[in-house]
Amino acid sequence: MLLTNSLGMRKEPFTPRDGHVGIYVCGVTPYDTTHAGHAFTYISFDVLIRFLRYRGVRVTYVQNVTDIDDDILRKAKQVGLTWLELGRQETARFRADMDALNWIAPDHYPLATEEIPEIVRIATGLIEKGFAYVKNGSVYYEVRKDPTFGELAGLGYDEALAIANERGNYPDDPNKRDPLDFVLWQAAQPGEPTWSSPWGEGRPGWHIECSAMSTRYLGATVDIHGGGSDLIFPHHSCETAQTERYTGVKPFVRCWMHSAMVQLDGVKMSKSLGNLVMARDVLARAPADAMRLYLSNHHYRQAWDWREPEFNQARAWAGAIAAAANGPDGAAGRAELDAGPYRSRFLNALDDDLRTPDAVAALRDLATAVGAARPTHDVTAARETLRDLGGRILGLTFRE
């Protein structure tokens, strides 16, 4: 199939290695989940994984949980829970929301805090190779030693620093040799949870968690690495740099896939604006198929707006598709409705950079054709095709 690789932003042929594909998708930081942006990302990858498996490819799917970071510590303090309680509670909520959306759960679902030995091993290796340094109990990756740093994002130094600063970087940290250097291990701060390391008590940096978990479960080269497009810089750029320098294997990732952002009626969704569309609120008033169809009606690379009238339209499609899938066999003994052309359209669309909106359109057209042909044709086989494609690949349940 063809997939757009974020490294170079070109559509490229993607082939499994020995019939197998290892996929790593950056998971949630467990607080304030699951909003429409999360749902869009994880359902887009769910469709990709379902499609690859449908085609007979073996897939190993890894998704992590960033169960310790600044946001969790801040939020836990606000709501009066420990970081561990908040993380467990929100991770369970996220998984319940995604189960309600009928996702296929990852094969491995590691927590950052359970991967400390591997994180320490990588940081140690980077220090030994001269790409990282220790200062006052913290360890930093030295970006100036790495001429390819930031290649994935295609940003110049100043631009990169400005974006990093918006996304959690501390440029004025006096321990750093360069403001863009990023932390692999941070020394203990008062009141924060800590783990032991060769550099003293502390906790891991964010980016190195994903290097540790991806290489542990998938090896030095990951076939497809994904996440939201806001992770391209700094997260995935830092992850690439440190992983390739640590393992000595390039490329770390064969195909980078990033899902676009979801807004609400033209405005960025954020907790502070109070305009988050939460999956559980949507699922309280509409079937999961409606939400899945609405999400899949947008290509993963294209930013889009959640709009209620459009959601209601998707809800009507879910009803029509379920009615076609669950309805009677049609006219017994008469000619069969040929679903072949719809099936080809559906599969060709997904082969071409996972064009899910065209797959949804093919499925809707097949549902319409099944409904229209019932009085005059045998629709048994066509209905099975509808259930096969819609159920196994788009993850529909056809509940009315």
Ligand SMILES: [Zn+2]
């Ligand atoms: Zn990550």
